[in-house]
Amino acid sequence: MSKSITITSKGVLDTVVTPPGSKSITNRALILAALASGTTTLTGALASEDTQVMAGGLVQLGLILDWNTEQSQITVHGQGGRFPNRQADIYVGNSGTTARFLTAMLAFAEGDYRIHGKPRMHQRPIRDLVEALNTLGANVAYEAEEGFPPLTMQAGSADDSRSDRIPHDLSGHSAALRSRLSCQVSGSVSSQFLTALLLASPLAAKESDVEIYVNGELVSKPYIEMTLRMMQSFGITVETNPCGLCVNFASSAVRNFTAKNAEDSQRSQSYHLPPFQIYQSPGIYPIEPDASAASYFFAAAAICGGTVTVQGLSKNSLQGDVAFAECLEQMNCEVTWNADSITVCRPPERPLRGISVDMNSISDTAQTLAVVALFAEGATEIRNIEHVRFKETDRIADLATELRRFGATVEERQDGLRIVPPEVLTPATVQTYDDHRMAMSFAVAGLRLPGVVICDPDCTHKTFPEFFEVLEKLHCQR
Numbered sequence: 001m002s003k004s005i006t007i008t009s010k011g012v013l014d015t016v017v018t019p020p021g022s023k024s025i026t027n028r029a030l031i032l033a034a035l036a037s038g039t040t041t042l043t044g045a046l047a048s049e050d051t052q053v054m055a056g057g058l059v060q061l062g063l064i065l066d067w068n069t070e071q072s073q074i075t076v077h078g079q080g081g082r083f084p085n086r087q088a089d090i091y092v093g094n095s096g097t098t099a100r101f102l103t104a105m106l107a108f109a110e111g112d113y114r115i116h117g118k119p120r121m122h123q124r125p126i127r128d129l130v131e132a133l134n135t136l137g138a139n140v141a142y143e144a145e146e147g148f149p150p151l152t153m154q155a156g157s158a159d160d161s162r163s164d165r166i167p168h169d170l171s172g173h174s175a176a177l178r179s180r181l182s183c184q185v186s187g188s189v190s191s192q193f194l195t196a197l198l199l200a201s202p203l204a205a206k207e208s209d210v211e212i213y214v215n216g217e218l219v220s221k222p223y224i225e226m227t228l229r230m231m232q233s234f235g236i237t238v239e240t241n242p243c244g245l246c247v248n249f250a251s252s253a254v255r256n257f258t259a260k261n262a263e264d265s266q267r268s269q270s271y272h273l274p275p276f277q278i279y280q281s282p283g284i285y286p287i288e289p290d291a292s293a294a295s296y297f298f299a300a301a302a303i304c305g306g307t308v309t310v311q312g313l314s315k316n317s318l319q320g321d322v323a324f325a326e327c328l329e330q331m332n333c334e335v336t337w338n339a340d341s342i343t344v345c346r347p348p349e350r351p352l353r354g355i356s357v358d359m360n361s362i363s364d365t366a367q368t369l370a371v372v373a374l375f376a377e378g379a380t381e382i383r384n385i386e387h388v389r390f391k392e393t394d395r396i397a398d399l400a401t402e403l404r405r406f407g408a409t410v411e412e413r414q415d416g417l418r419i420v421p422p423e424v425l426t427p428a429t430v431q432t433y434d435d436h437r438m439a440m441s442f443a444v445a446g447l448r449l450p451g452v453v454i455c456d457p458d459c460t461h462k463t464f465p466e467f468f469e470v471l472e473k474l475h476c477q478r
Helices: 023-035 049-060 096-107 127-135 191-205 221-233 259-266 291-304 320-330 360-373 386-390 395-405 436-445 457-462 467-472
Strands: 004-006 013-017 037-043 064-068 073-079 087-091 112-116 140-142 151-153 179-186 208-215 239-241 270-273 284-286 306-311 334-337 341-346 356-358 380-383 409-413 416-420 453-455
Touching (some): 023 037, 023 049, 023 073, 023 096, 023 221, 023 284, 049 064, 049 087, 049 096, 049 457, 096 112, 096 127, 096 191, 127 140, 127 179, 127 191, 179 191, 191 208, 191 221, 191 270, 221 320, 221 360, 291 306, 291 320, 291 360, 291 436, 291 467, 320 334, 356 360, 360 380, 360 395, 360 436, 386 395, 395 409, 395 416, 395 436, 436 457, 436 467
Parallel strands (some): 013 306, 037 284, 087 112, 179 208, 356 380
Antiparallel strands (some): 004 453, 037 073, 064 073, 112 151, 140 151, 208 270, 239 270, 306 341, 334 341, 380 416, 409 416
16 A cells, blocks of 8 residues: 555646546445346446445345456346345445445345444444334444444344345235335434435335435435435336425324424425335446545636536436535636536636635535645635534545645634634645545645645545546646
């Protein structure tokens, strides 16, 4: 593993980039393809640590995956929600999507399973997901500290009378005979809890309706829209209601909400899954380039000046992080939205301006914007991202520490940062905290400021193994 890398500074940019496939889409697609009957080929799939641990977990469950890394293609032989191996001890590294999605999926499987990962993963909260799953009848337990992985899932739920068979003959079922399952989940820590519940809900539902109530404000909402659109591509329809508690009070768990939780839920949503739905393979499922990764190249155009075009993304992308380009537009860049690409341009004579922005919906790009703020005129405020304190590292506190190394004045707030750039930036050696986004965002600063050193650059293998090679190859104006 490389201990550090010094970034090569560039001139004014004029380049076209195609980032690797989206991690968020790849890991969701792997789950969906595994739960579907038949074979699904994922094209444009990302090969990285996070997707490899997800794929490895599915292989440990007995599923067959054919991975052609040269063609960025994964063929998944789904088993219709069944897993050949009834026991597995699955290592998830520090992949939040893998830990949470597999936990929910295996909570309703017929087997005994264990989920564990890196020490940091065992510090990342998961109580809200576990409580929701157990409310739906699962048997998920903590192995060590309550509220955190490692986790065990055991066959035999609180409702052993329910069939473990996903029905294939869906005719003749009376709505009057349906039971209803419901649970609540916090929306304030991670949208991945809700996504995990949604992905697993057809396994929990079988012959029942499932209602999921979101307690409090839902963070990173575009990721939920991504999940719902992908589930629809695999044959599952989820109904949404913008005012969760106004639907019904089907279970005692929902009836027993406190007044404050009821207030919070009124501002959020509920999600209803009708019964008798099964995942169906679409045959071929294309995966978009990673919009979070694209943010580093958009930022490069803002910081260095010039033009950067990212191919394979558009305003209609599944990924909400394409809205990062709108933040740069507010900072005085020009953005062109095309049918299959997005271009960010900043003429070198045009200064960047500091902005105040709520980044709750695109919080994975907050570090990128913070680095752009180092090169702007005036202060930049990033708000409403408290939940990123529970990511690979505390992204607010550690981001503030690294920005100060460049001479910035940084006010750390509970839910964000206020960044005032110095008159003269100081090149810095950046600690990355085993956080891929810390490494990639600060590396962009080195494109303009000579002497920036990134420690532990290999942490980018989590989502973008070739990041530094791609950064080095960015073309400049002649």
